[in-house]
Amino acid sequence: MTAPATAPSSSLGGQLAAPRSWRVPIVLAVVAVLSLIWFVVFGKDDPTRFTWSDPGDVLYLDPTPANPRVLGIVLGVLSLAAAAASFRWAWRRRPVPVWLSLIVGIAFLVSLVAWVGAGGQITVESLLTSTVSLSTAIVLGALAGVIGERVGVVNIAIEAQLLGGAFTAAVVATTTHSYELALVAAMITGAAISAVLAWFAITFLVDQVVVGVVLIALVTAITNFFYQQVLADNSAQFNDPGTLPRLAIPGLADIPVIGPVLFDQRLTVYLMFLLVPFVWFMLYKTRWGLRVRALGEHPLAADTVGIKVNRSRFWTVTLAGLIAGLGGASLTIGYAGAFVQEMSAGKGFIALAAVILGRWNPWYAALAALLFGFATSFRIWAGGAGAAIPSDLIAMTPYLVTIIAVALVAGRVVAPKASGKPYIKS
Amino acid sequence: MVDLEDERRRVDWREVMHRIAAGGPLRTILAMALALVIGILFIVFANADVQRTLGYFFAQPGDFFAAAGKAIADAGTALFNGSIYNTKAKDPVAGFRPLTETLRFSGPLIAAGLGVALTFRAGLFNIGGQGQMLMAAAWSSFAASQIHLPYGIHLIVAMLFGFAGAALWGWIAGFLKAKTGAHEVIVTIMLNYIALSIVTYLMRTPILHDMSKGNNPQTLPPDATAVFPKILGDDYQLRLSFILCILAVVVYWWLMRRSALGFRLRMVGLNPDAARAAGINVERTWIIAMVVSALFLGLAGLNQAIARDGNFNQHVDEGIGFDGITVALLGNSSPIGVMFAGMLFGAFKAASPAMQSADVSPDILGILQALIVLFIATPPLIRAIFRLPEPREITDVGTRRKPQLEQGSAS
Numbered sequence: 001m002t003a004p005a006t007a008p009s010s011s012l013g014g015q016l017a018a019p020r021s022w023r024v025p026i027v028l029a030v031v032a033v034l035s036l037i038w039f040v041v042f043g044k045d046d047p048t049r050f051t052w053s054d055p056g057d058v059l060y061l062d063p064t065p066a067n068p069r070v071l072g073i074v075l076g077v078l079s080l081a082a083a084a085a086s087f088r089w090a091w092r093r094r095p096v097p098v099w100l101s102l103i104v105g106i107a108f109l110v111s112l113v114a115w116v117g118a119g120g121q122i123t124v125e126s127l128l129t130s131t132v133s134l135s136t137a138i139v140l141g142a143l144a145g146v147i148g149e150r151v152g153v154v155n156i157a158i159e160a161q162l163l164g165g166a167f168t169a170a171v172v173a174t175t176t177h178s179y180e181l182a183l184v185a186a187m188i189t190g191a192a193i194s195a196v197l198a199w200f201a202i203t204f205l206v207d208q209v210v211v212g213v214v215l216i217a218l219v220t221a222i223t224n225f226f227y228q229q230v231l232a233d234n235s236a237q238f239n240d241p242g243t244l245p246r247l248a249i250p251g252l253a254d255i256p257v258i259g260p261v262l263f264d265q266r267l268t269v270y271l272m273f274l275l276v277p278f279v280w281f282m283l284y285k286t287r288w289g290l291r292v293r294a295l296g297e298h299p300l301a302a303d304t305v306g307i308k309v310n311r312s313r314f315w316t317v318t319l320a321g322l323i324a325g326l327g328g329a330s331l332t333i334g335y336a337g338a339f340v341q342e343m344s345a346g347k348g349f350i351a352l353a354a355v356i357l358g359r360w361n362p363w364y365a366a367l368a369a370l371l372f373g374f375a376t377s378f379r380i381w382a383g384g385a386g387a388a389i390p391s392d393l394i395a396m397t398p399y400l401v402t403i404i405a406v407a408l409v410a411g412r413v414v415a416p417k418a419s420g421k422p423y424i425k426s
Numbered sequence: 427m428v429d430l431e432d433e434r435r436r437v438d439w440r441e442v443m444h445r446i447a448a449g450g451p452l453r454t455i456l457a458m459a460l461a462l463v464i465g466i467l468f469i470v471f472a473n474a475d476v477q478r479t480l481g482y483f484f485a486q487p488g489d490f491f492a493a494a495g496k497a498i499a500d501a502g503t504a505l506f507n508g509s510i511y512n513t514k515a516k517d518p519v520a521g522f523r524p525l526t527e528t529l530r531f532s533g534p535l536i537a538a539g540l541g542v543a544l545t546f547r548a549g550l551f552n553i554g555g556q557g558q559m560l561m562a563a564a565w566s567s568f569a570a571s572q573i574h575l576p577y578g579i580h581l582i583v584a585m586l587f588g589f590a591g592a593a594l595w596g597w598i599a600g601f602l603k604a605k606t607g608a609h610e611v612i613v614t615i616m617l618n619y620i621a622l623s624i625v626t627y628l629m630r631t632p633i634l635h636d637m638s639k640g641n642n643p644q645t646l647p648p649d650a651t652a653v654f655p656k657i658l659g660d661d662y663q664l665r666l667s668f669i670l671c672i673l674a675v676v677v678y679w680w681l682m683r684r685s686a687l688g689f690r691l692r693m694v695g696l697n698p699d700a701a702r703a704a705g706i707n708v709e710r711t712w713i714i715a716m717v718v719s720a721l722f723l724g725l726a727g728l729n730q731a732i733a734r735d736g737n738f739n740q741h742v743d744e745g746i747g748f749d750g751i752t753v754a755l756l757g758n759s760s761p762i763g764v765m766f767a768g769m770l771f772g773a774f775k776a777a778s779p780a781m782q783s784a785d786v787s788p789d790i791l792g793i794l795q796a797l798i799v800l801f802i803a804t805p806p807l808i809r810a811i812f813r814l815p816e817p818r819e820i821t822d823v824g825t826r827r828k829p830q831l832e833q834g835s836a837s
Contacts, residue, residue, distance in 0.1 A: 156611070200803075200804055200807075203806070204805075204806045204807055205806075206803050209551055209611055210751075210755060211800075213553065213748075213751050213752075214752065214799050214800045215796075215800075217748070217792065217795065217796040217799070218793065218796035218797065220792065221789050221790075221791075221792030221795070221796055222468075222789075222793055224787070224789035224792065225468065225790055225792070225793055228787035228789055230472065346619070352612065353616060356609075356612055390630070392624075392626045392627035393623060393624075395619075395623045396619060396620045396622075399616040399617075399619040399620050399623075400616075400620060402616050403616045403620075406602075406606075406608045406609070407602050407606040407608045408606070
């Protein structure tokens with residue numbers, strides 16, 4: 001049961017070496033070659049104008065025209081170079097660094113945007129700003145998911161926590177006229193739903209996926225019920241919270257593109273920016289984080305050194321719920337300005353996918369969540385730009401990427417080993 | 427010696443009482459009762475009249491109880507009138523319509539529940555009912571509107587198309603699980619979204635769409651020859667598809683209890699390592715489980731797509747793939763259990779319009795549904811609340827297998 005996952009290579013004087021893993025380099029090479037073929041052979045020559053700022057901005061940058069085909073060649077060659085470099089890493093039996101995959105991914109996305117927008121203009125700023133807005137809830141949900149799986153509890157109820165947080169944030173903000181209270185209430189709601197999940201999964205040993213699914217159904221029904229029964233007819237009284245004010249950071253907010261995207265956002269977005277490194281720091285640089293990861297990898301060992309497995313798991317999952325609840329608040333008072341039935345719309349499931357796509361690491365999970373947000377933002381823009389690819393099909397790319405990534409990653413030992421398994425002290 | 431024989435023959439009442447108290451049926455009833463109590467609290471305190479009487483509760487508590495009683499009675503009447511017999515109907519033909527509506531709504535729920543239950547028994551979790559149903563709906567809709575065949579054959583062809591679409595979608599998840607180890611929960615969730623995108627796209631193209639009818643995703647109306655016929659005359663909407671769903675219960679029973687395949691599925695579900703040691707190809711069994719499960723969900727999809735006269739849009743699945751999970755859990759993955767669970771939730775669905783017109787949000791039934799399943803899924807909670815004894819054998823919900831780590835531990 002506790003056999004070492006990797007064969008010791010040094011014990012036999014270097015005669016036995018671990019096999020080289022070619023998966024990632026091969027995938028990168030395939031993506032690079034395909035994008036070269038697609039954007040060059042089927043490339044377009046109508047120039048795309050990338051606009052960087054609005055005419056009224058303090059610092060105004062002129063739009064940059066670019067030939068999509070030329071851009072495709074340049075970025076395709078760059079991708080090929082990155083793929084070649086990744087082969088080098090694989091040859092030396094080192095894990096391929098994530099930034100190489102990022103280069104290939106971003107090069108592909110930029111070529112795609114240029115290709116779709118050929119002959120028109122692309123407002124980079126609005127594309128990225130809406131990406132951030134659309135992915136806030138997913139990033140926060142994914143952070144909660146990462147913590148949960150790291151401690152050994154699969155939190156499939158992120159969807160319920162987002163929805164519950166969105167609901168209470170809207171109602172509390174409207175009735176108390178205090179956004180601070182609304183954020184706190186949303187976080188408590190998320191934590192409460194997490195606590196129920198943890199309680200049922202840990203104390204009663206119910207299958208974690210089952211409790212999660214039932215909780216989603218329950219929270220959906222409860223919020224629908226109150227929406228129909230109370231909110232729908234009294235929206236001014238209960239469901240008119242408006243949105244958090246935009247807090248522009250003086251100076252930084254005037255930088256073209258980066259300013260509006262990073263420094264002219266709402267409180268929920270700033271909290272997201274802070275929480276990603278915070279969660280990473282807590283998980284990887286503190287004693288608490290070491291314990292959390294131990295609980296998810298080998299609860300028996302953690303128990304042996306005196307960590308209370310089930311109690312720690314319960315509180316960790318409950319605390320993670322605070323973050324997911326905040327994600328819920330970002331849907332209503334951070335974006336839409338009112339609660340709508342079932343407004344989480346599968347974002348919790350997408351957050352779950354981001355957790356896996358991001359290999360249970362807060363940074364990568366947040367990047368994966370941003371990819372999902374970008375896909376939505378891109379779809380909306382491409383639908384408006386009259387793209388050649390139907391927007392319905394663009395919509396499915398991140399899910400397709402997730403399936404491919406899960407299928408490629410699954411064979412390797414990256415998931416917390418005891419994730420999803422109850423611990424019973426004997 | 428005679429005394430001992432006598433002792434053996436005598437019924438051990440304490441043992442019988444223990445079995446009743448620790449057994450599943452009593453727990454199921456108590457779980458439902460508990461859910462009902464909470465549901466009633468929701469109805470009472472969300473009622474406007476009740477809230478008014480709460481303001482002067484200590485002056486005239488009688489008013490509160492009268493208002494609460496009326497709210498409960500109204501909701502109960504609406505539930506009965508909407509799902510079993512409409513007491514306000516002019517003639518018995520109309521009076522029985524709610525009952526047939528209950529059966530009509532329960533059909534796809536039963537089929538979906540069976541599909542999910544099958545994966546539970548095989549140790550898997552098929553959360554991809556939505557995608558499989560959408561594929562079945564889209565493929566059958568294509569055959570029903572674009573291929574023109576005579577009566578009888580056309581319906582069969584449309585059904586085969588639907589089953590093929592669903593089976594393909596289930597196969598992808600099973601194949602990825604077997605070949606790469608990708609977790610079927612995440613893969614089936616992703617496949618739901620992919621199916622939704624593809625089907626929405628097809629509903630905007632000439633493959634499924636009448637291009638003269640705007641750009642909103644919508645299918646072509648099916649040929650009359652490809653639609654399930656009504657079985658109780660034109661007064662009722664109940665169609666042949668319901669009979670197929672009941673047949674599916676029998677098929678599921680035979681498959682799981684009598685066939686070699688079912689034996690393999692259950693064995694893999696109980697202990698994949700032991701199954702592998704016994705020479706069963708576990709990976710292939712996973713693929714088969716996902717495909718067969720998808721076939722049941724495909725039947726649910728057919729129920730939604732071609733058991734109607736008109737066309738439909740991309741929300742034709744109505745969340746039944748997800749509801750199927752709750753049906754399978756409530757039915758404890760047994761054929762009869764799933765059938766009755768499907769009928770209960772079908773009754774809830776049928777009663778929704780009546781609840782709406784009685785000014786009770788039908789979402790209360792969703793709350794009830796989720797609470798029942800939550801309590802059913804947690805025998806220890808129900809046992810703790812009602813102080814019931816523990817059964818001799820503890821099993822996991824849905825799978826009937828012991829919790830993995832509980833085996834051998836003396837707690």
